[in-house]
Amino acid sequence: MKLAMIGFGQAGGKILDRFLEYDSTRGTGIIGHAVAVNTAKADLMGLDFVPDENRVLIGQSVVKGHGAGTEPELGERCAREDMEEVQTAIDQMTSSEIDAFIIMAGLGGGTGSGGAPVLAEHLQRLYVEPVYGLGILPARDEGGIYNRNAARSFQKFAENVDNLLGFDNDAFKTGGESLGEGYTEINEEIVSRFGALFSAGEVEALGDQVAESVVDASEIINTLGEHGITSVGYASEEVENEEKGLLDRFRGGNDSGLDDAGDATNRITSLVRRATLGKLTLQCEVDSTERALLLVSGPPEAINRKGVDKARKWLENTTQCMEVRAGDYPLPNEDKVAAIVVLSGVTDVPRVKEMQRMAIEAEENVEQLRAQSKEDLDKLIEYGDDE
Numbered sequence: 001m002k003l004a005m006i007g008f009g010q011a012g013g014k015i016l017d018r019f020l021e022y023d024s025t026r027g028t029g030i031i032g033h034a035v036a037v038n039t040a041k042a043d044l045m046g047l048d049f050v051p052d053e054n055r056v057l058i059g060q061s062v063v064k065g066h067g068a069g070t071e072p073e074l075g076e077r078c079a080r081e082d083m084e085e086v087q088t089a090i091d092q093m094t095s096s097e098i099d100a101f102i103i104m105a106g107l108g109g110g111t112g113s114g115g116a117p118v119l120a121e122h123l124q125r126l127y128v129e130p131v132y133g134l135g136i137l138p139a140r141d142e143g144g145i146y147n148r149n150a151a152r153s154f155q156k157f158a159e160n161v162d163n164l165l166g167f168d169n170d171a172f173k174t175g176g177e178s179l180g181e182g183y184t185e186i187n188e189e190i191v192s193r194f195g196a197l198f199s200a201g202e203v204e205a206l207g208d209q210v211a212e213s214v215v216d217a218s219e220i221i222n223t224l225g226e227h228g229i230t231s232v233g234y235a236s237e238e239v240e241n242e243e244k245g246l247l248d249r250f251r252g253g254n255d256s257g258l259d260d261a262g263d264a265t266n267r268i269t270s271l272v273r274r275a276t277l278g279k280l281t282l283q284c285e286v287d288s289t290e291r292a293l294l295l296v297s298g299p300p301e302a303i304n305r306k307g308v309d310k311a312r313k314w315l316e317n318t319t320q321c322m323e324v325r326a327g328d329y330p331l332p333n334e335d336k337v338a339a340i341v342v343l344s345g346v347t348d349v350p351r352v353k354e355m356q357r358m359a360i361e362a363e364e365n366v367e368q369l370r371a372q373s374k375e376d377l378d379k380l381i382e383y384g385d386d387e
């Protein structure tokens, strides 16, 4: 599917940048338009792939290009005051080119946390296309202020988008590294999961390959619906590529590699199980899903309808939901089979409840925490954070 992507705040901008890189190296064509919005001039200047004219600095009269300092109220104010400038950058696109908008933001800070829900509300009023959010939750150890900001923003954002796709930094953080390196890996995870989902709906990218059951943009849109929270599961496995498979057959081994349909079926069902029961972008109770979508991609020889059908039945049972869509996505040059599972309209999300609890606690000693997080920030600067 083709998207107008808007990165709000630093995390949003960086993820947008990675999406642009992903899109241009793979030729997926999922980005119809890209706009980065921030209150911090330096963050906007640090982007590599977003066209200069699509970088919008807001709130200059309020924060003088220095960011909203983890205060969502400031982020919100800047967004409201300068919405016209954001709109001008979005207007560069002709809306007939895109299937949907997606606004991406880290919800723990000030700019994205406060601004993204305001922009969502604005776009919903102006366009008929669906408006989605990609909301990044802070890690637990970022502390009370970040978790409080995120709890509030998550709720507002969810109220103002057609669907809020959740991604929890806490579940994906890699220990031991500096913050910057950690985010590089996490951002790759974000882009590969959601990029694979959106490119499945961009049928042009398939070229001559014909999928047995194609998932187009409208099926993704129907799965996401008009309200709710979504979590995405992913699992992949390397397979022998076609050439090697042929070589093996030539040598007389016909039960190796990809030839066996039973192997392909089993591989698909096991990947879908792993994707669903493994690490989700936002941990949730799988049986609280309202609608689901299952996508299997990989070399054509490794994909079969039987496997996809079996996996779909399993997913129906496991999610206890009646609305499960499924499709395949043949990628001739790919050397791995991947399963993407979209769990839409999930209602039982423990991490959100936990954030709300942390928010209440943080509320009680907010001043103390502010001082503490300023101290942490000073320390961070001292250690030379380069992101």
Ligand SMILES: Nc1nc2c(ncn2[C@@H]2O[C@H](COP(=O)(O)OP(=O)(O)OP(=O)(O)O)[C@@H](O)[C@H]2O)c(=O)[nH]1
Residues within 6 Å of the ligand: 008, 009, 010, 011, 012, 014, 015, 039, 040, 067, 068, 069, 070, 071, 075, 105, 106, 107, 108, 109, 110, 111, 112, 113, 136, 137, 138, 139, 142, 146, 169, 183, 184, 186, 187
């Ligand atoms: N996944 C990911 N999360 C990030 C990244 N950078 C920051 N975050 C998360 O996003 C939250 C908000 O940080 P920023 O995006 O820097 O905040 P902002 O929206 O620019 O707001 P202010 O800086 O307060 O004006 C943080 O609490 C982190 O959890 C990133 O590159 N990737």
Ligand SMILES: [Mg+2]
Residues within 6 Å of the ligand: 009, 010, 040, 043, 067, 068, 109, 111
């Ligand atoms: Mg910032």
